[in-house]
Amino acid sequence: MAVTSWLEEEPKIGRNSAFNLMLPKIHRLTIGDFNKNNQKPQRFHSINLTFFIKTKKNSEPSGFSISVPKYLDKRSVYRHQTKRMISQFLIPELREIINGYDILIKPKRIFSKKEGKLISEEIYNLLHSAKLIT
Secondary structure, eight states, rough: OOOOTTTTSOOOOTTTTTTTOOGGGGOOOHHHHHHHHHHHEEEEEEESSEEEEEEEEOOOOOOOEEOOOOTTTTHHHHHHHHHHHHHHHGGGGGBBBBBSEEEEEEEEEEEEOHHHHHHHHHHHHHEOOOOOOO
């Protein structure tokens, strides 16, 4: 069996998955860091997600912040599950994303595990419409 990097592995959903569902540290961004960037964000909408995109002054790797508001569900288990699903489908696209952007992702509702394919398509389409994928 050939050894592959973590970016080349197929993402898996589930409790016993060996796949790490966190974004790499250089791509993580807090909401406070996103708000420190004084530029006005561009908005890109889909049925289930909203992307807020700000450009950086330098060409650092693009940073991502995923915010699941409490008003969507008061139970943190479901908010964290939604956040993990978004980051899981974002990780394979990191190699193709252009550097120099701060991106805030806000879901419009809580996602179930069955909706994985729909969410991955929406993330790809939003990244493509925002011209963030090379």
